[in-house]
Amino acid sequence: MRxxxxxxxxxxxxxxxxxxxxxxxxxxxxxxxxxxxxxxxxRTGIVQPQRWELASRFFSRHMMLFLIPLLVGIMNYWRELSAGGWRLLVIIVASTASVLIGTAWAAIWLKREGSGDDER
Incomplete structure:
Protein backbone atom coordinates (compact mmCIF):
# COMPACT_ATOMS: atom_id res chain seq x y z
CA MET A 1 0.00 0.00 0.00
CA ARG A 2 2.85 2.37 0.86
CA ARG A 43 16.55 20.25 0.40
CA THR A 44 14.01 22.24 2.42
CA GLY A 45 13.02 19.17 4.42
CA ILE A 46 9.38 19.28 3.34
CA VAL A 47 9.86 15.80 1.89
CA GLN A 48 12.10 13.23 3.58
CA PRO A 49 14.24 10.96 1.35
CA GLN A 50 13.34 7.88 3.44
CA ARG A 51 9.71 8.43 2.48
CA TRP A 52 10.43 7.50 -1.16
CA GLU A 53 12.61 4.42 -0.72
CA LEU A 54 10.02 1.90 -1.92
CA ALA A 55 9.15 3.83 -5.07
CA SER A 56 12.78 4.50 -5.94
CA ARG A 57 13.69 0.84 -5.36
CA PHE A 58 10.70 -0.24 -7.49
CA PHE A 59 11.64 2.03 -10.40
CA SER A 60 15.31 1.01 -10.17
CA ARG A 61 14.43 -2.69 -10.30
CA HIS A 62 12.05 -2.32 -13.22
CA MET A 63 13.96 0.26 -15.22
CA MET A 64 14.47 -2.15 -18.12
CA LEU A 65 10.70 -2.41 -18.60
CA PHE A 66 10.59 1.35 -19.15
CA LEU A 67 13.35 1.09 -21.77
CA ILE A 68 11.66 -1.61 -23.89
CA PRO A 69 9.55 0.89 -25.90
CA LEU A 70 12.74 2.82 -26.66
CA LEU A 71 14.45 -0.31 -27.93
CA VAL A 72 11.45 -1.24 -30.09
CA GLY A 73 11.48 2.27 -31.57
CA ILE A 74 15.15 1.91 -32.41
CA MET A 75 14.47 -1.39 -34.18
CA ASN A 76 11.63 0.20 -36.20
CA TYR A 77 13.88 3.01 -37.45
CA TRP A 78 17.11 1.06 -37.77
CA ARG A 79 17.55 1.88 -41.47
CA GLU A 80 17.35 5.64 -40.85
CA LEU A 81 19.60 5.40 -37.81
CA SER A 82 22.24 3.34 -39.59
CA ALA A 83 22.60 5.97 -42.34
CA GLY A 84 23.62 8.79 -39.98
CA GLY A 85 23.80 6.88 -36.74
CA TRP A 86 27.40 7.71 -35.94
CA ARG A 87 26.43 11.35 -35.29
CA LEU A 88 23.59 10.22 -33.06
CA LEU A 89 25.94 7.84 -31.24
CA VAL A 90 28.42 10.68 -30.57
CA ILE A 91 25.60 12.86 -29.21
CA ILE A 92 24.27 10.06 -27.00
CA VAL A 93 27.70 9.23 -25.59
CA ALA A 94 28.57 12.88 -24.96
CA SER A 95 25.24 13.72 -23.34
CA THR A 96 25.28 10.57 -21.20
CA ALA A 97 28.82 11.32 -20.05
CA SER A 98 27.90 14.90 -19.19
CA VAL A 99 24.87 13.76 -17.18
CA LEU A 100 26.92 11.17 -15.30
CA ILE A 101 29.68 13.65 -14.54
CA GLY A 102 27.19 16.33 -13.47
CA THR A 103 25.37 13.87 -11.23
CA ALA A 104 28.62 12.72 -9.65
CA TRP A 105 29.70 16.30 -8.97
CA ALA A 106 26.29 17.13 -7.49
CA ALA A 107 26.36 14.02 -5.29
CA ILE A 108 29.86 14.83 -4.04
CA TRP A 109 28.88 18.43 -3.35
CA LEU A 110 25.69 17.41 -1.53
CA LYS A 111 27.57 14.85 0.53
CA ARG A 112 30.13 17.47 1.57
CA GLU A 113 27.37 19.97 2.40
CA GLY A 114 25.48 17.40 4.46
CA SER A 115 28.45 16.07 6.40
CA GLY A 116 29.55 19.47 7.67
CA ASP A 117 33.16 18.86 6.63
CA ASP A 118 34.82 21.95 5.28
CA GLU A 119 38.05 20.13 4.40
CA ARG A 120 38.60 19.91 0.69
Missing part, protein backbone atom coordinates in the same frame (compact mmCIF):
# COMPACT_ATOMS: atom_id res chain seq x y z
CA UNK A 3 4.38 1.80 -2.59
CA UNK A 4 1.13 2.86 -4.25
CA UNK A 5 0.93 6.00 -2.12
CA UNK A 6 4.51 6.93 -3.03
CA UNK A 7 3.91 6.37 -6.75
CA UNK A 8 0.62 8.29 -6.55
CA UNK A 9 2.38 11.26 -4.92
CA UNK A 10 5.11 11.24 -7.57
CA UNK A 11 2.45 11.06 -10.30
CA UNK A 12 0.53 13.97 -8.77
CA UNK A 13 3.74 15.96 -8.50
CA UNK A 14 4.46 15.31 -12.17
CA UNK A 15 0.89 16.21 -13.13
CA UNK A 16 1.14 19.49 -11.25
CA UNK A 17 4.39 20.32 -13.04
CA UNK A 18 2.87 19.50 -16.45
CA UNK A 19 -0.08 21.76 -15.62
CA UNK A 20 2.32 24.50 -14.58
CA UNK A 21 4.14 24.13 -17.92
CA UNK A 22 0.89 24.48 -19.83
CA UNK A 23 0.00 27.64 -17.93
CA UNK A 24 3.41 29.33 -17.91
CA UNK A 25 5.06 27.87 -21.06
CA UNK A 26 8.49 27.31 -19.52
CA UNK A 27 11.35 26.79 -22.00
CA UNK A 28 12.44 23.39 -20.66
CA UNK A 29 10.70 20.01 -20.31
CA UNK A 30 8.33 19.27 -17.42
CA UNK A 31 10.51 16.39 -16.28
CA UNK A 32 13.33 18.81 -15.50
CA UNK A 33 10.93 21.07 -13.59
CA UNK A 34 9.70 18.06 -11.64
CA UNK A 35 13.23 17.08 -10.70
CA UNK A 36 14.02 20.63 -9.62
CA UNK A 37 10.82 20.79 -7.57
CA UNK A 38 11.61 17.46 -5.90
CA UNK A 39 15.15 18.69 -5.18
CA UNK A 40 13.70 21.82 -3.59
CA UNK A 41 11.27 19.75 -1.50
CA UNK A 42 14.08 17.45 -0.37
Missing amino acids: LLVEILFLSLLYGAVVLLHQLVALPFPPVLSGMLLMLLLL
Whole structure:
Protein backbone atom coordinates (compact mmCIF):
# COMPACT_ATOMS: atom_id res chain seq x y z
CA MET A 1 0.00 0.00 0.00
CA ARG A 2 2.85 2.37 0.86
CA LEU A 3 4.38 1.80 -2.59
CA LEU A 4 1.13 2.86 -4.25
CA VAL A 5 0.93 6.00 -2.12
CA GLU A 6 4.51 6.93 -3.03
CA ILE A 7 3.91 6.37 -6.75
CA LEU A 8 0.62 8.29 -6.55
CA PHE A 9 2.38 11.26 -4.92
CA LEU A 10 5.11 11.24 -7.57
CA SER A 11 2.45 11.06 -10.30
CA LEU A 12 0.53 13.97 -8.77
CA LEU A 13 3.74 15.96 -8.50
CA TYR A 14 4.46 15.31 -12.17
CA GLY A 15 0.89 16.21 -13.13
CA ALA A 16 1.14 19.49 -11.25
CA VAL A 17 4.39 20.32 -13.04
CA VAL A 18 2.87 19.50 -16.45
CA LEU A 19 -0.08 21.76 -15.62
CA LEU A 20 2.32 24.50 -14.58
CA HIS A 21 4.14 24.13 -17.92
CA GLN A 22 0.89 24.48 -19.83
CA LEU A 23 0.00 27.64 -17.93
CA VAL A 24 3.41 29.33 -17.91
CA ALA A 25 5.06 27.87 -21.06
CA LEU A 26 8.49 27.31 -19.52
CA PRO A 27 11.35 26.79 -22.00
CA PHE A 28 12.44 23.39 -20.66
CA PRO A 29 10.70 20.01 -20.31
CA PRO A 30 8.33 19.27 -17.42
CA VAL A 31 10.51 16.39 -16.28
CA LEU A 32 13.33 18.81 -15.50
CA SER A 33 10.93 21.07 -13.59
CA GLY A 34 9.70 18.06 -11.64
CA MET A 35 13.23 17.08 -10.70
CA LEU A 36 14.02 20.63 -9.62
CA LEU A 37 10.82 20.79 -7.57
CA MET A 38 11.61 17.46 -5.90
CA LEU A 39 15.15 18.69 -5.18
CA LEU A 40 13.70 21.82 -3.59
CA LEU A 41 11.27 19.75 -1.50
CA LEU A 42 14.08 17.45 -0.37
CA ARG A 43 16.55 20.25 0.40
CA THR A 44 14.01 22.24 2.42
CA GLY A 45 13.02 19.17 4.42
CA ILE A 46 9.38 19.28 3.34
CA VAL A 47 9.86 15.80 1.89
CA GLN A 48 12.10 13.23 3.58
CA PRO A 49 14.24 10.96 1.35
CA GLN A 50 13.34 7.88 3.44
CA ARG A 51 9.71 8.43 2.48
CA TRP A 52 10.43 7.50 -1.16
CA GLU A 53 12.61 4.42 -0.72
CA LEU A 54 10.02 1.90 -1.92
CA ALA A 55 9.15 3.83 -5.07
CA SER A 56 12.78 4.50 -5.94
CA ARG A 57 13.69 0.84 -5.36
CA PHE A 58 10.70 -0.24 -7.49
CA PHE A 59 11.64 2.03 -10.40
CA SER A 60 15.31 1.01 -10.17
CA ARG A 61 14.43 -2.69 -10.30
CA HIS A 62 12.05 -2.32 -13.22
CA MET A 63 13.96 0.26 -15.22
CA MET A 64 14.47 -2.15 -18.12
CA LEU A 65 10.70 -2.41 -18.60
CA PHE A 66 10.59 1.35 -19.15
CA LEU A 67 13.35 1.09 -21.77
CA ILE A 68 11.66 -1.61 -23.89
CA PRO A 69 9.55 0.89 -25.90
CA LEU A 70 12.74 2.82 -26.66
CA LEU A 71 14.45 -0.31 -27.93
CA VAL A 72 11.45 -1.24 -30.09
CA GLY A 73 11.48 2.27 -31.57
CA ILE A 74 15.15 1.91 -32.41
CA MET A 75 14.47 -1.39 -34.18
CA ASN A 76 11.63 0.20 -36.20
CA TYR A 77 13.88 3.01 -37.45
CA TRP A 78 17.11 1.06 -37.77
CA ARG A 79 17.55 1.88 -41.47
CA GLU A 80 17.35 5.64 -40.85
CA LEU A 81 19.60 5.40 -37.81
CA SER A 82 22.24 3.34 -39.59
CA ALA A 83 22.60 5.97 -42.34
CA GLY A 84 23.62 8.79 -39.98
CA GLY A 85 23.80 6.88 -36.74
CA TRP A 86 27.40 7.71 -35.94
CA ARG A 87 26.43 11.35 -35.29
CA LEU A 88 23.59 10.22 -33.06
CA LEU A 89 25.94 7.84 -31.24
CA VAL A 90 28.42 10.68 -30.57
CA ILE A 91 25.60 12.86 -29.21
CA ILE A 92 24.27 10.06 -27.00
CA VAL A 93 27.70 9.23 -25.59
CA ALA A 94 28.57 12.88 -24.96
CA SER A 95 25.24 13.72 -23.34
CA THR A 96 25.28 10.57 -21.20
CA ALA A 97 28.82 11.32 -20.05
CA SER A 98 27.90 14.90 -19.19
CA VAL A 99 24.87 13.76 -17.18
CA LEU A 100 26.92 11.17 -15.30
CA ILE A 101 29.68 13.65 -14.54
CA GLY A 102 27.19 16.33 -13.47
CA THR A 103 25.37 13.87 -11.23
CA ALA A 104 28.62 12.72 -9.65
CA TRP A 105 29.70 16.30 -8.97
CA ALA A 106 26.29 17.13 -7.49
CA ALA A 107 26.36 14.02 -5.29
CA ILE A 108 29.86 14.83 -4.04
CA TRP A 109 28.88 18.43 -3.35
CA LEU A 110 25.69 17.41 -1.53
CA LYS A 111 27.57 14.85 0.53
CA ARG A 112 30.13 17.47 1.57
CA GLU A 113 27.37 19.97 2.40
CA GLY A 114 25.48 17.40 4.46
CA SER A 115 28.45 16.07 6.40
CA GLY A 116 29.55 19.47 7.67
CA ASP A 117 33.16 18.86 6.63
CA ASP A 118 34.82 21.95 5.28
CA GLU A 119 38.05 20.13 4.40
CA ARG A 120 38.60 19.91 0.69
